[in-house]
Amino acid sequence: MSKAIAIIAGVGPGTGAEIAKRFAASYPVVLLARNPSNFEPTAEEINKSGGRAIGISTDVSSQDSLKAAFSKIEQEFSGAPIAAAIFNASSRPMRKPILEFSVEDFETAHGVVAKGAFMFAQHVLPGLVLHASDSSAKYPPTLIFTGATASIKANAQMSVFASAKFAMRALSMSIAREYAPQGVHVAHSIVDGVIDIELTKEWTQGMAPEAKIAADDIAESYWYLHTQSKRCFTNEIDIRPMMEKW
Amino acid sequence: MSKAIAIIAGVGPGTGAEIAKRFAASYPVVLLARNPSNFEPTAEEINKSGGRAIGISTDVSSQDSLKAAFSKIEQEFSGAPIAAAIFNASSRPMRKPILEFSVEDFETAHGVVAKGAFMFAQHVLPGLVLHASDSSAKYPPTLIFTGATASIKANAQMSVFASAKFAMRALSMSIAREYAPQGVHVAHSIVDGVIDIELTKEWTQGMAPEAKIAADDIAESYWYLHTQSKRCFTNEIDIRPMMEKW
Amino acid sequence: MSKAIAIIAGVGPGTGAEIAKRFAASYPVVLLARNPSNFEPTAEEINKSGGRAIGISTDVSSQDSLKAAFSKIEQEFSGAPIAAAIFNASSRPMRKPILEFSVEDFETAHGVVAKGAFMFAQHVLPGLVLHASDSSAKYPPTLIFTGATASIKANAQMSVFASAKFAMRALSMSIAREYAPQGVHVAHSIVDGVIDIELTKEWTQGMAPEAKIAADDIAESYWYLHTQSKRCFTNEIDIRPMMEKW
Amino acid sequence: MSKAIAIIAGVGPGTGAEIAKRFAASYPVVLLARNPSNFEPTAEEINKSGGRAIGISTDVSSQDSLKAAFSKIEQEFSGAPIAAAIFNASSRPMRKPILEFSVEDFETAHGVVAKGAFMFAQHVLPGLVLHASDSSAKYPPTLIFTGATASIKANAQMSVFASAKFAMRALSMSIAREYAPQGVHVAHSIVDGVIDIELTKEWTQGMAPEAKIAADDIAESYWYLHTQSKRCFTNEIDIRPMMEKW
Numbered sequence: 001m002s003k004a005i006a007i008i009a010g011v012g013p014g015t016g017a018e019i020a021k022r023f024a025a026s027y028p029v030v031l032l033a034r035n036p037s038n039f040e041p042t043a044e045e046i047n048k049s050g051g052r053a054i055g056i057s058t059d060v061s062s063q064d065s066l067k068a069a070f071s072k073i074e075q076e077f078s079g080a081p082i083a084a085a086i087f088n089a090s091s092r093p094m095r096k097p098i099l100e101f102s103v104e105d106f107e108t109a110h111g112v113v114a115k116g117a118f119m120f121a122q123h124v125l126p127g128l129v130l131h132a133s134d135s136s137a138k139y140p141p142t143l144i145f146t147g148a149t150a151s152i153k154a155n156a157q158m159s160v161f162a163s164a165k166f167a168m169r170a171l172s173m174s175i176a177r178e179y180a181p182q183g184v185h186v187a188h189s190i191v192d193g194v195i196d197i198e199l200t201k202e203w204t205q206g207m208a209p210e211a212k213i214a215a216d217d218i219a220e221s222y223w224y225l226h227t228q229s230k231r232c233f234t235n236e237i238d239i240r241p242m243m244e245k246w
Numbered sequence: 247m248s249k250a251i252a253i254i255a256g257v258g259p260g261t262g263a264e265i266a267k268r269f270a271a272s273y274p275v276v277l278l279a280r281n282p283s284n285f286e287p288t289a290e291e292i293n294k295s296g297g298r299a300i301g302i303s304t305d306v307s308s309q310d311s312l313k314a315a316f317s318k319i320e321q322e323f324s325g326a327p328i329a330a331a332i333f334n335a336s337s338r339p340m341r342k343p344i345l346e347f348s349v350e351d352f353e354t355a356h357g358v359v360a361k362g363a364f365m366f367a368q369h370v371l372p373g374l375v376l377h378a379s380d381s382s383a384k385y386p387p388t389l390i391f392t393g394a395t396a397s398i399k400a401n402a403q404m405s406v407f408a409s410a411k412f413a414m415r416a417l418s419m420s421i422a423r424e425y426a427p428q429g430v431h432v433a434h435s436i437v438d439g440v441i442d443i444e445l446t447k448e449w450t451q452g453m454a455p456e457a458k459i460a461a462d463d464i465a466e467s468y469w470y471l472h473t474q475s476k477r478c479f480t481n482e483i484d485i486r487p488m489m490e491k492w
Numbered sequence: 493m494s495k496a497i498a499i500i501a502g503v504g505p506g507t508g509a510e511i512a513k514r515f516a517a518s519y520p521v522v523l524l525a526r527n528p529s530n531f532e533p534t535a536e537e538i539n540k541s542g543g544r545a546i547g548i549s550t551d552v553s554s555q556d557s558l559k560a561a562f563s564k565i566e567q568e569f570s571g572a573p574i575a576a577a578i579f580n581a582s583s584r585p586m587r588k589p590i591l592e593f594s595v596e597d598f599e600t601a602h603g604v605v606a607k608g609a610f611m612f613a614q615h616v617l618p619g620l621v622l623h624a625s626d627s628s629a630k631y632p633p634t635l636i637f638t639g640a641t642a643s644i645k646a647n648a649q650m651s652v653f654a655s656a657k658f659a660m661r662a663l664s665m666s667i668a669r670e671y672a673p674q675g676v677h678v679a680h681s682i683v684d685g686v687i688d689i690e691l692t693k694e695w696t697q698g699m700a701p702e703a704k705i706a707a708d709d710i711a712e713s714y715w716y717l718h719t720q721s722k723r724c725f726t727n728e729i730d731i732r733p734m735m736e737k738w
Numbered sequence: 739m740s741k742a743i744a745i746i747a748g749v750g751p752g753t754g755a756e757i758a759k760r761f762a763a764s765y766p767v768v769l770l771a772r773n774p775s776n777f778e779p780t781a782e783e784i785n786k787s788g789g790r791a792i793g794i795s796t797d798v799s800s801q802d803s804l805k806a807a808f809s810k811i812e813q814e815f816s817g818a819p820i821a822a823a824i825f826n827a828s829s830r831p832m833r834k835p836i837l838e839f840s841v842e843d844f845e846t847a848h849g850v851v852a853k854g855a856f857m858f859a860q861h862v863l864p865g866l867v868l869h870a871s872d873s874s875a876k877y878p879p880t881l882i883f884t885g886a887t888a889s890i891k892a893n894a895q896m897s898v899f900a901s902a903k904f905a906m907r908a909l910s911m912s913i914a915r916e917y918a919p920q921g922v923h924v925a926h927s928i929v930d931g932v933i934d935i936e937l938t939k940e941w942t943q944g945m946a947p948e949a950k951i952a953a954d955d956i957a958e959s960y961w962y963l964h965t966q967s968k969r970c971f972t973n974e975i976d977i978r979p980m981m982e983k984w
Contacts, residue, residue: 154419163413170412173400180980210968217970224962230948230980232955237975242918242968426734456722463724470716476702476734478709483729488672488722610844646911658908659901665892
């Protein structure tokens with residue numbers, strides 16, 4: 001059987017990049033992001049340090065774009081089982097009165113977070129099942145979805161983002177139940193707090209480091225989930241920094 | 247101020263019809279359903295028995311169709327506040343392996359249950375707020391979404407329906423929080439069980455009546471929610487027949 | 493069969509009194525509270541206005557006291573089925589660091605809210621089942637537990653109260669599942685907000701009426717739950733005033 | 739500062755023993771169980787293989803017994819901070835109709851699972867806080883409670899056990915919120931399934947290994963939780979074997 005790969009959708013500077021690097025220590029990784037500038041530095045870093053990474057410009061909300069990406073993955077890693085697939089893509093958590101959202105806002109957010117997650121899952125599940133059948137595989141194949149506070153609590157003015165994140169959580173739960181008997185480990189993470197990345201630096205000035213989530217620690221938690229045995233699957237974790245109020 | 251109306255989306259024989267009749271005892275009602283044969287008998291029954299009902303053929307998943315419906319409502323009931331708006335539309339709870347669902351299946355279900363609910367809410371909220379400002383109104387304006395077991399539990403092979411229903415529940419919660427301070431009562435109902443309607447008759451043969459939910463009792467529960475005061479809003483109820491396992 | 497009665501545990505000025513009066517419109521009522529001064533005015537009011545009420549000084553956390561109360565109920569209403577039993581007793585929602593709570597604090601709170609609810613349920617269930625078998629009964633027998641925000645969210649410094657309230661919610665859910673097939677309707681209410689009673693008047697000065705829950709509206713919601721048919725049981729409702737943040 | 743220790747309450751053959759051995763690889767461990775025969779083999783195994791373990795016969799439901807145990811711990815490890823404290827004690831998950839439970843059954847279960855957890859937390863929190871202040875500590879101090887399916891779902895005939903487990907989960911959540919800002923990591927695990935131990939062997943004959951949870955994998959998950967940084971605390975995980983239906 002071909003060497004198993006890991007696929008990470010939603011690789012920007014921050015969580016996606018850290019996840020990619022963490023999994024690249026064990027698997028060739030495929031990085032999906034719409035904008036190549038988002039995955040290029042990470043792919044380069046991985047390739048330079050002895051790992052193997054390819055980036056594919058992909059719009060996960062587009063059926064055609066996803067299809068093209070997976071064709072390319074098949075070209076590069078023909079017949080490769082998938083050891084891990086991480087759906088880390090997201091829309092922005094826009095906060096505004098429901099009457100100020102356009103239907104396009106709704107479609108954009110749901111296109112990525114709900115429909116995108118659904119289509120991504122459909123693309124990776126066969127490769128994950130294939131990995132489950134590989135008796136030499138070290139860890140069970142793992143599919144992880146990155147959620148947020150809004151995955152379990154729909155605050156005022158968060159109608160669009162929260163409804164999309166709730167939908168993604170349901171997908172994760174349903175697929176977890178459908179595929180666990182086949183040995184595929186599906187998990188959902190509730191990232192509850194601000195992640196400490198370039199993007200959040202400006203508006204978190206003055207915040208203690210312990211008030212923000214470390215992206216590499218999220219990556220470590222995903223790696224831990226991946227290493228769980230078939231006799232101990234965790235299907236949901238929450239993640240928050242020590243200073244978080246919740 | 248014009249006399250307040252009630253709008254029910256998703257009126258077929260069964261729950262929608264019972265809700266329409268219940269609210270028609272107090273308000274002129276507007277019945278929305280794609281197929282006129284679904285609302286016609288109910289509208290006729292209401293009009294014959296001294297109430298007032300109009301039906302409008304509407305596809306709640308279509309922005310244009312909804313817009314046209316609300317234009318017609320405005321023509322018929324110009325400037326009327328909305329005392330109650332019930333989103334009872336749904337897709338079928340299809341159960342199949344995720345790999346057998348098409349992207350169209352996903353879009354159809356989410357188009358009605360998630361996006362449809364979102365757009366419906368946008369259309370009715372101004373009229374609900376208007377009713378909240380009417381000091382002579384007997385009850386606070388009420389927006390109710392009909393959920394299902396799948397709104398809180400995503401079983402295997404229910405990925406499409408459950409993700410749409412989770413999304414709708416988030417919408418309900420977020421809007422409830424945003425609009426409660428304006429006096430609009432938003433509630434979500436988790437209908438957990440088989441409703442006793444024509445459609446379910448065949449495949450529930452032999453089931454005791456107490457194993458199925460009575461549609462008119464659902465309507466009564468919605469009416470009760472509508473009558474709650476501003477000092478006692480219930481934002482979520484579950485509903486099941488006594489014989490239900492859950 | 494004897495005329496059915498209603499039993500309300502935890503009758504002080506406020507919610508308990510309103511519940512008692514609401515149910516007294518249809519049933520003789522038994523009011524339980526530790527301190528007679530808590531139930532006497534309500535019992536008197538009911539008896540004067542044509543209803544029938546007896547109060548029994550009872551410590552619901554004491555096995556002996558509860559036993560004595562139910563002996564007295566049996567004396568007064570021999571063989572009477574129970575149409576409704578409301579467990580509205582509670583400890584104070586003390587807020588302090590866990591290290592400042594004594595084991596006695598824990599035992600006191602749990603003695604009322606958890607063990608008290610358990611023992612109360614054991615005492616009323618046979619009478620509720622009896623009522624379920626009465627084909628002339630207008631409504632299914634109903635057992636309702638009054639919960640709080642702390643029933644579903646355990647905030648910092650609320651360890652004692654929240655753990656007791658979580659326990660009570662579990663009791664309600666388990667009994668609901670066990671007794672629904674016998675026609676007994678069990679429900680839990682999450683009262684999320686400040687109730688507008690004498691006790692809260694001082695520390696809610698300046699708060700709008702719509703920021704507090706009306707006790708008589710809670711009573712009305714309990715009555716509604718009681719009137720639900722066997723084909724439409726609601727097992728959990730939440731209740732909050734329109735101005736509540738949650 | 740003295741070398742930090744780990745304390746595990748509820749050490750029988752199975753999960754407790756595996757947790758003890760896992761943490762013994764890094765810390766001297768204290769094993770608490772009522773019956774010395776439960777912790778002796780594990781203590782011996784740890785001591786023989788180069789670790790350090792002491793067992794103390796303790797009834798966690800008894801204030802005096804717990805006090806005595808912690809006095810002994812203080813004697814043995816004077817002033818030692820606590821790196822990890824695991825509350826793994828439990829009552830049996832008895833399943834019977836609520837009317838068949840005695841008040842003693844209720845008190846026994848709640849005495850261990852609810853009150854025991856509360857008192858244990860009070861005893862270990864100062865030592866955990868002490869460890870949080872040790873800048874040379876490798877990992878944040880961790881307090882973990884072992885829950886079960888019944889911690890989040892109260893099935894019929896599970897009134898006693900579920901209410902106790904719900905209470906424990908509330909304790910965990912409340913303490914997590916209170917102590918996170920001090921750097922203490924509190925987590926609750928929902929062990930959802932049959933653990934593969936001697937005790938369950940007989941009644942799980944014929945079950946596939948993948949239908950049972952591996953005790954050492956639970957231990958590994960607890961160790962992982964312990965290693966999480968202050969910038970990535972997980973407060974709840976669920977654990978189930980791949981063949982579990984849920």
